[in-house]
Amino acid sequence: MDLGLPAGENYANPNICFFHVVFKAAALSFYILSALFFNSFVIIFVVTALLSALDFWVVKNVSGRILVGLRWWNEINDDGESVWKFECLDQESLARMNKNDSWLFWWTLYITAGIWSVLGIFSLIRFQADYLLVVGVCLTLSAANIIGFTKCRKDAKKQLQAFAAQTFASQVSSTIHTAFSVV
Structure with missing residues (x-):
């Protein structure tokens, strides 16, 4: 089964990849296995x-x-409105990003x-509202990262398109100027 993992290259940042995955796995594992070891919902x-x-x-x-x-x-700006802020590397650096690192980041x-x-659906089916609360907190944090990074990626693509259009327009203008200039 091929999940689209790029072949032929290793992870450029294996330690970062490890920690990117380990906290996700730790939270999920602890939640799933905790009923075997703990009786306390609070813990x-x-x-x-x-x-x-x-x-x-x-x-x-x-890791992002x-x-x-x-x-x-x-x-939150002075008017009390929520404003999203995005940062991305320059286009040359983004083009050099490791495909495996990126693949691992997005898929996880x-x-x-x-x-x-x-897990939330299982809690709902079993009528465990308290455990649904735990899942809700964890799902909210995961969703916030998904939304934030997806918006950031779209913003980075817009910046790339604007840069490409500006560069193209500059080249066309320069070519026209050179063609019609008097020596």
Whole structure:
């Protein structure tokens, strides 16, 4: 089964990739296996939410920058409106990003959110509103990263298109100017 993983190259940042995945796996594993070891909902909630928050922070501030060259944040302006802010590497650096790193980054973001959604459905079916709360917190953090990085990627593509259009217009203008200039 080929999931589209680029062949022929290794991960450029294996340590970052490891930590990108480890907090996701830790939060999911702890949530799923915690019922075997703990009787306290409070412990399960706090530890799972903490691991999920660590994952959110690592993805937003470390692995997003290094693996895909993107960073986002949200600010409240003076009018009280929420404003999304985006950063991306320059176009040359983005073109050199490792395909495996990028593939791992995006797929783990979506797969993790999918797993939290399935766990939420199971909690709903079993009428466990308290565990649905845990899943809701973790799913919200995952969704925030997905939305933030997706918007950031779209913004980066717009910047690339604007740069390409400006460069093309500059070249055409220069060519026309050269063709009609008097020596």
